[in-house]
Amino acid sequence: MLRFFSLLLVILPIALIQWRSVDAPRIAIHHFPAGTLTKREPPLSKDWTWDVPEGWSVEPPQSMRLATYKIPVAESYLELAVSELPGPAGGLLSNVNRWRGQLGLSTISEDQLNRCVADLPVSGQGARIVTIPTPGETVDGEDAMVVALLESPRMTTFFKLGGPASLVASYREAFLGFISSLHRRHPEGSIR
Amino acid sequence: MNVMIKALSSHRLAVLTMLLAMHLVFVGTLAQRHLDIWQVQERYFHTWFAWVDSDYEGWSLPVPMVGGYGIGFMLLANLSAAYLTRLRWSRGKLGVHMIHLGVIALLFGELGSSLFSKESQMRLEEGDTLNYSEDVRNWELSFRVLAVDGEDIDVVVPRELLKTGEAVSIQELGLEALVKDVSRPTQEVPRVEFALPGQESVVLTGLDTQDRELKLGGRTVLAALRHRRYYKPYALTLESFTHERYSGTSIDRLFSSLVRLRDPDHGEDKTLTISMNKPLRHKGETFYQASYEEGGASILQVVQNPVWWLPYLSCVLVALGMSTHFITKFSMSRKGRP
Numbered sequence: 001m002l003r004f005f006s007l008l009l010v011i012l013p014i015a016l017i018q019w020r021s022v023d024a025p026r027i028a029i030h031h032f033p034a035g036t037l038t039k040r041e042p043p044l045s046k047d048w049t050w051d052v053p054e055g056w057s058v059e060p061p062q063s064m065r066l067a068t069y070k071i072p073v074a075e076s077y078l079e080l081a082v083s084e085l086p087g088p089a090g091g092l093l094s095n096v097n098r099w100r101g102q103l104g105l106s107t108i109s110e111d112q113l114n115r116c117v118a119d120l121p122v123s124g125q126g127a128r129i130v131t132i133p134t135p136g137e138t139v140d141g142e143d144a145m146v147v148a149l150l151e152s153p154r155m156t157t158f159f160k161l162g163g164p165a166s167l168v169a170s171y172r173e174a175f176l177g178f179i180s181s182l183h184r185r186h187p188e189g190s191i192r
Numbered sequence: 193m194n195v196m197i198k199a200l201s202s203h204r205l206a207v208l209t210m211l212l213a214m215h216l217v218f219v220g221t222l223a224q225r226h227l228d229i230w231q232v233q234e235r236y237f238h239t240w241f242a243w244v245d246s247d248y249e250g251w252s253l254p255v256p257m258v259g260g261y262g263i264g265f266m267l268l269a270n271l272s273a274a275y276l277t278r279l280r281w282s283r284g285k286l287g288v289h290m291i292h293l294g295v296i297a298l299l300f301g302e303l304g305s306s307l308f309s310k311e312s313q314m315r316l317e318e319g320d321t322l323n324y325s326e327d328v329r330n331w332e333l334s335f336r337v338l339a340v341d342g343e344d345i346d347v348v349v350p351r352e353l354l355k356t357g358e359a360v361s362i363q364e365l366g367l368e369a370l371v372k373d374v375s376r377p378t379q380e381v382p383r384v385e386f387a388l389p390g391q392e393s394v395v396l397t398g399l400d401t402q403d404r405e406l407k408l409g410g411r412t413v414l415a416a417l418r419h420r421r422y423y424k425p426y427a428l429t430l431e432s433f434t435h436e437r438y439s440g441t442s443i444d445r446l447f448s449s450l451v452r453l454r455d456p457d458h459g460e461d462k463t464l465t466i467s468m469n470k471p472l473r474h475k476g477e478t479f480y481q482a483s484y485e486e487g488g489a490s491i492l493q494v495v496q497n498p499v500w501w502l503p504y505l506s507c508v509l510v511a512l513g514m515s516t517h518f519i520t521k522f523s524m525s526r527k528g529r530p
Contacts, residue, residue, distance in 0.1 A: 013265055013303055017240075025350035029364050030423055037336055037344040039414055040403045047319070153432070154318040 045084050047152045049183045056080075071161075073171050078163035080175075089156040092117070092128060092149065099132050099160070104141050108134070120176060122150060123184045129176065133165075144168040148179045201273035209266045212258055219244045219257075230329055236260060238306050261303075268299045284524065287517025294509030301502030309497035312422050313482065316430035316449070317489045323427040325494040326419035331382045331398060334421075335365060335406075336414040350420070351377065354384055366409055384417055422494075426455035426474065431463060433490045449481060449490040466492060 044066045052058070052069065059068035059079075069080040089095065096116065097107040108116070116134040120127045128149040133139045144165035150157045161168060161175050199205065220236040223245070227235070236242045237260030244255045258266070275292040279285055312325035333349040347362050354360065354374045361368050372393060373385040382398040394404060396417040403414035429452040436445045448467030453460060453474060466472045472479040482493035 013261075013268060013300075016303065016307055017261060025352050027350075027353065027360075027362060028348045030346040030348065032344045032346070034339040034342050034344055037338055037346060039338070040401070040416060046317070152319055 045082070045157050046155050047084075047184060048150060048157055050178070050181065053178060066157075071171065073163075073167045076164065076167055078161055078167055078171055081160045081162070082158065083160070084155050084157045086155055088151065089158075092130075095147075095149070095158075096130055096132070099130070099145060099147060103132060103139070103143055103145065105133060105137075105139060120148070120179060122148075122180055122182050125150075125184075127179055127182075129179070141165075146172055146175055148175075150182070197273055197277055200269055201277050202270075205266065205270045206274070209263055209270060213263050213267070216242070216257065216260060216263060233306075240265075260306075264299055264303060268296065271296055271299070284520055287513045287515070287520055290509050290513025290516060292513075294506045294511075294513055297502055297506035297509060301499055301506055304499030304502060305497055308499060309495065310422065311496075312420075312494045314428065314479070314492040314494055315485075315489055316428065316451075316492070318430050318432055321427050321429040323425075324421040324423045325492075326421055328419050330420040331417060332420045333360075333384060333396070334414075334416050334418055335362065335367065336403070336416075337365065337411060338414070340411070348421070351382070360386070365413060367413070382417055424475075424477075425457050426453060426460075428453055428479075428492075430490055433484065435484055447481060447484050447490075449492065451479075 056069045056071050059070055062068055062081075064083055066082045066084055068082070071078045071080055090098075093108075093110055093113060096113065100107060112134070116131050118129045118131075120129050128151075130147040130149065132145050132147070142165055143162065145160055145162040146168060147161070148159040150159075159175075159179060161171070216236060219242075220232050223232050223236060236244075239259035240262045242257055242259040244257055245252055271292060275289070275296070279288060279292065281289075310327075312327045314322055314325045316322060331351050333351075333354060335347045335349075337345045337347075345364065347365055347367075349360055349362075354371050356371055356374050359368055359370050367388065369386040369388055371384065371386045373383075375381070375383040383395065384397075385393055385395045387393045388406065388408065391406075394406065394415065396404060396415060398417055398419075400416065403416045406413045406415055431450040431452055433447070433449050435447040437443060438445045446467065448465050448470075450463065450465050451472070452463045453472070455461075455474070464472055466479055466481045468481050471481070476498065477494055477496045480493040480495065481490070483491040485491065
């Protein structure tokens with residue numbers, strides 16, 4: 001009995017170490033429900049990925065922008081600027097008034113927001129679509145913009161389409177289609 | 193046989209083993225000037241024999257010595273032999289038996305930890321969901337196929353199987369890759385070059401930020417060289433990360449992660465806080481708040497050690513043994529017996 005225990009105490013550690021050293025790693029195959037894994041790409045946005053539609057051209061990088069696209073429309077072009085800021089990025093009203101200022105329009109109040117803001121479902125959440133000038137508003141300028149805001153707990157991402165009002169109006173549906181096609185970078189439960 | 197057991201159970205061997213252990217700890221500590229803690233563990237402690245580099249004015253002479261496993265084994269053999277041959281079973285010796293058993297359990301606990309424990313990390317930005325942790329000291333080659341027959345597949349080739357000039361065959365994907373070059377394990381940036389039949393060579397490095405698309409039998413395979421992953425049957429989402437400093441200083445006061453744990457196998461869906469000294473324990477794994485990155489990324493250290501309870505058991509045994517021995521001796525002396 002004594003010898004058996006002595007032998008066991010001596011052999012056990014050697015056996016364990018040898019067993020672990022010959023327990024060589026091997027090729028492993030992991031299966032997941034479709035849509036769990038995502039393609040790893042250099043991140044433009046922290047939260048969103050998109051496919052650039054045919055015909056759009058990528059403009060040189062600009063500060064504060066993730067990307068700038070030139071979109072040919074009726075022998076002219078529109079510009080789509082993508083930017084991202086942490087948190088709520090100042091809030092919807094201040095951003096709307098900042099964009100209105102860029103078009104030379106006066107500021108609006110919180111109560112007037114709902115006239116220029118609509119919701120659009122995108123990848124299981126809502127995007128805010130801001131139209132400037134507000135539909136029905138009489139303005140002097142010839143330019144207009146449609147902006148999509150996508151909010152997440154950590155970032156707000158902006159897709160700002162701007163250019164001559166007639167072109168913006170004619171391209172509006174295609175732009176909304178593009179926004180609807182955005183994918184969340186890390187959808188619920190997905191892994192990289 | 194008796195001579196051997198006598199030598200094995202001698203006090204001289206016990207003292208020699210302890211001196212060797214002290215020397216190993218000393219040289220292992222000095223070695224951390226040039227090596228990181230993991231390399232020191234591997235070269236000096238988790239090995240039977242170690243080669244100690246003795247540098248002296250440009251001369252380098254590797255000196256062999258007994259490694260951590262060797263010393264642990266010697267100590268275990270010495271202790272076991274002494275325990276089984278010298279100690280007699282009696283009520284008066286109960287405390288000493290417990291102390292010996294406790295130290296044997298401690299040695300087995302350390303051996304078990306070195307062989308079976310896994311340490312990895314989870315790096316989560318706010319909003320991220322992950323169902324794996326990563327061993328950032330190791331890497332692997334991954335081939336992923338998305339949405340095939342209603343599922344995504346990740347085929348993983350560990351670094352150890354990538355050898356220059358050898359082929360890697362993955363029947364599941366119908367893939368046969370010839371490894372043309374592979375970086376050494378110690379190289380800071382891992383790199384692998386391989387070729388698929390009839391295609392140009394592909395070079396992947398650990399610095400790549402995007403997957404490489406390969407065309408294989410009409411389908412797209414995404415290849416990447418990445419840190420070794422340990423997939424889990426549950427997922428963690430970082431809801432928010434809190435980081436506070438003492439006012440007017442750069443000294444950390446608090447950092448904690450609010451995480452959502454979803455385990456479909458057990459129907460669990462709960463939100464918990466992981467902070468320093470307040471880890472999350474789930475399915476044999478412990479998640480410690482280890483670090484953070486400026487900008488809101490939380491880094492959790494994930495430790496899996498199936499024998500974590502052995503050191504606690506050994507400490508309890510030794511403490512109880514010492515108390516028992518003291519009480520026994522004390523009561524004997526009160527009764528006038530030595």
